[in-house]
Amino acid sequence: MNLDELKFDANGLIPAVVQDETTREVLTVAYMNEESLRKSLETRETWFYSRSRQELWHKGATSGNTQKIVEMRYDCDGDSLVVLVDPAGPACHTGAVSCFSENLLERSVERDSAELSDSRMDPSADQLASLSNSESSLNRTADQFASLSDFAVMLQLEKTISKREQEMPEGAYTTYLFEKGVDKILKKVGEEASEVIIAAKNRDPEELKWEAADLLYHLMVLLQEQKLPLKEVLAVLNKRKKPSAEE
Template sequence: MKIEELKFDSNGLITSVVQDAATREVLTVAYMNKESLGKSLETRETWFYSRSRQELWHKGATSGNTQKIVEMKYDCDGDALVVLVEPAGPACHTGAVSCFSENLLERSESLVEHSDGQLASLSDFAVMLELEKTIRQRELDMPEGAYTTYLFEKGVDKILKKVGEEASEVIIAAKNRDSEELKWEAADLLYHLMVLLQEQKLPLKEVLGILNKRKKPSAE
């Protein structure tokens, strides 16, 4: 389908739902006109039309939080877009990963309950993105006295040793059926694993992308 064949509203706009390509979390909902859509396709970064300012705006032009377009889809009616992106930073002007960070439901209602516990919501995973950002900044700044600095200074062998140690602690805690200890050890393992990913210059998104590719369609 060509741009001219899409159905823009009476104001010449089309609704664009922006999602993280790796996590599928909805980052924001904005509007495009034909010009901003054309720029988005040309530059492979998101451009929108501001209804309040009545002008085009390039996401991240001033903040640096650009959105690299991975895929762009239109719905069956041709009057709405889904834009899958790789964000370079938070999508919201508040600094939040997503503009949709507030919940109308109570916390207990917003989670899917199971007999063996509760599933985390997408917003719970924001801490992983913040941790990755912090670890990356630690490697750049190398602040004196920081544990992450110490790990980077010691190098990959030390980091690998810590990953192995924490993995062993996770196994022991699980074997002992100690859920409280398991929580702490699992957190330590995830932290050291993310330090390793940074040392190897492997973005967390690439790991998440592999998990996303492995998903099998649910049986109907």
């Protein structure tokens, strides 16, 4: 990255969109000045400039939720950055994985639908088509945000399993599995996989979702026992992904 190609604003700042390198979820949007950008490049961890405090800050310096930089890109105009990171914890001070956890799109769809229902005039065909297309687009985007939010459950589960292995609390089922060792864990993975097959053969979606959840849990316990991060598995899937015709 050539800093001479970047365009900082009148305050000497440039916006940085921070994304999870594996999931591509937008974690936060912050600002960098030249000094924080250089520190980010040197340390390979995110440094930003706080506009409210008028000072540099190192993400995770106090919380431990640092962000290891995997890649940094700048746009065609050179006036904004995308920072791909491997986060060590939540990006938001609230404890959420992403600072963008609130979804206004669903509310917008509900408001548009309510306005249409309350209208005293019969809508024209063009108005109906426009609203239908708008709702369809908003719902697709809302579904994308929901899928990223749902994925956060997997990351949280991975952290919980890791904590169980470290602390081994008495009476916890995860503790029991780690105490019994890899053979027991493998046996459970096999049993749960069989239960998934049976539920699928029986065309029982209610049973299938519970058995699939049990399989995922035991598989993640196995990954922890093998010291294989979930992100490495997801990275393999990401590499296998073929670009669509539109791309």
